[in-house]
Amino acid sequence: MIGTRVLKSAQEPLRAMIGDRLSLIGVVVLLSIICMALFAPFLSTHEPLAVNEREEGSLLARSVDGERAHWVQRPALGERTLNAADYRDGVGLAVGRDGAAWRYLDGEWTELEAPLAATLIDVAIGPGGAALAVGVGGSVALLEDAAAGGEWQTLEAPVASALTGVAWLDDTTALLVGVDETILRLDTVSGEFEALESPLGRGMTLNSVALDVDGSAWLVGERGLTLRLDPEDDSLSLERMPTNRDLNHIHLADSGHGLIVGERGTLLSRSAVDDGWESQSAPDSRAMRAGWVTDEGHAFAVGRSGIVFEREADEWQLVPSEEERHLRALMVTEEGYFALGSDRFVNRLAPPSGEHWFGTDHLGRDLYSQNVHGSRIALLVGFIGAALVVLIGANVGLIAGYFRGRTETVLMRTVDVMYGIPFEPFALILVLLFEPSLLIVILAVSLLTWRTVARLIRSQVLSLRERPFVKAARVAGASDLRIMYLHIFPNVMPLVFLELAIIVGVSIIAEATLSFLGLGPPQSISWGGILHNARLSGAWRDAWWWNLPPGLFIMITVLSVFFISRSLELVANPRLRARR
Structure with a gap:
């Protein structure tokens, strides 16, 4: 029953994405990058960490x-x-x-x-x-x-x-x-x-x-x-x-x-x-x-x-x-x-050629293969981090907006405290407390960025909880959990999809930032890690083929997610639809 209502709520965002030309381009680009990540071993021309x-x-x-x-x-x-x-x-x-x-x-x-x-x-x-x-x-x-x-x-x-x-x-x-x-x-x-x-x-x-x-x-x-x-x-x-x-x-x-x-x-x-x-x-x-x-x-x-x-x-x-x-x-x-x-x-610092499409780095490793494999870490952190952010933020917003009172005060003050914690120092402390890993990167992304989602969902729930259909469900004897997740949550689904799309881009940029600073998972290939190696080698000023591809991949991925979120914003905000 709940799954059916969620699917029905998801139909409108899907129609919005397909109906918007830029959003459709973003969907095609994002699906292409997802396919590149899934089939990275087959698309790579060399072993990404092998010295050529x-x-x-x-x-x-x-x-x-x-x-x-x-x-x-x-x-x-x-x-x-x-x-x-x-x-x-x-x-x-x-x-x-x-x-x-x-x-x-x-x-x-x-x-x-x-x-x-x-x-x-x-x-x-x-x-x-x-x-x-x-x-x-x-x-x-x-x-x-x-x-x-x-x-x-x-x-x-x-x-x-x-x-x-x-x-x-x-x-x-x-x-x-x-x-x-x-x-x-x-x-x-x-x-x-x-x-x-x-x-x-x-x-x-x-x-x-x-x-x-x-x-x-x-x-x-x-x-x-x-x-x-x-x-x-x-x-x-x-x-x-x-x-x-x-x-x-x-x-x-x-x-x-x-x-x-x-x-x-x-x-x-x-x-x-x-x-x-x-x-x-x-x-x-x-x-x-x-x-x-x-x-x-x-x-x-x-x-x-x-x-x-x-x-x-x-x-x-x-x-x-x-x-x-x-x-x-x-x-x-x-x-x-x-x-x-x-x-x-x-064959170190070789420019792009027929053998190495994106050239090689200072250790002679093929940069095209590294960029192809780097999409895996970026999308993994992007989607898992975004899912955790939405999961935490949506539940905190639902609970705070529905129960109000002391519960809302405690949760919202927690959100305010989270806003006061800067992202990079927080991630650095996590890396110092635990060894660098993919889990630490995902935690650093999800434990801080859920705060905005919680505030947005809470503001929407504050309006929905006073609607007649919620009052009717309450009079009919429905439990609080049933009202929150069966009656209110489907109505905030467009906003959830919007935030999910936005957080995917935010998570990809956050992972690239941490990897560029050297806080990413060791022995793993990511776009930010490629830029980090270019900076450490000292060749990043001359070897343009080393810096340009990962930067373009990050930009294209985030831009495609932005185009998708742009169409979802019309679904989440009726006023924008009225203006159009």
Whole structure:
């Protein structure tokens, strides 16, 4: 019986919402946001809290501004890490993950067809113009003419272990090194490999090989392992070095200058062929992956996290670079100096793109997915908070307006006291007394905002309780509860619907405010929390794609609720209907 009367009372507000154009737009928008919250896992393109990584072939070029040098970022070479590069006679080659291959000619980079599907670790261009690339799984690929391009020729190496370094001994012979102290000599004419035996024999990794001015070859690897191939008797000897750290790369200039770089900022240098290797102090302790020394002794080294060293007059300095990704190779041309590399890196503060529609935050998390999931907290607090507010406020207003007297005085003075409590300090005290949670946010919203609803319902009930139908029910012997909830409450339903719509918007703004202040539920995603993270990161001034979507979602949601409440106000206030 009561449910039937409530449904009949709800018909008029529903007709009012459908009949008003702006209200109908608000209903459609609000239903769309509700659907977005319900189907958030299906609408999200990424996990909202997952760190998204990205990979590309980073390219930096050295630039000199006045007396200071710095390395500036150039357009990336594809989406795969580049591990090595070499340049000779106007032609450069760079190779990397999954067979990535790029050619540098006349100042332009051109992507070549991948010689192999395997990751390539090193490349070298020979005196005759041929290029040789080596990689994981014993991969070996030969390009007959690096300048002309063409197809790569795949060679069958006698080992299945990774080959990590290659250097040309002459026009047709190359030396290859790798893990397990693999040392191979390749005759590119016949395609035959000759295995050389390491004098150490401990299965250590050789990382790089370089040809010296006197025709000898130097091989360096982990734990300071250094071998020298003598051109006269074709023997390998173990060389003593001033470090036991891993050595990653060696470069020897035609003038006799040499440079070896390695882990923890290891820098080994020599000035002539007959000089011994000396350790030099580095300005940073991070791993260096590649080095280069000119005929005049000007040296460069690059490594992890975009670190770039330069040496002048035997003093190494840290040079600024526009890169935080790992650099793995150096290439020196007539046009300048280039650094290449990159591993998988966090795609942080990326602007909107096809992969991330709303961009990413400072931790590389997808902001579109966060905004989609953020609608859940906003609507949950909005509707549950509004329901509690209306439940408390409507009952307090009914009781105070119907019974009057001392009951009304006590309840209304309580309402006055609640008006004197500010919202944010009250919420802060609740968070301090209890741990932050969604329940605390809902309580902070509902325990204060019911006061307005109670006053409005009370004023309406004061008028209704004197109506003839109420007096007739009282004379007929109806109880107070029956009169309040069966006869009076259906008549205040339009006002209840109006306040419910208004409080939904108020609750959403209140939740966003608390989350923006850091008082929201931890480990939960909300629109206010997204704005809070943007403020804490310090990037909110520049990353407009971080601030704009949650602000627009809050505004659109509250505005749609306002349009709905606008039509309900006509039902609750007959005077407005008369004016229209």
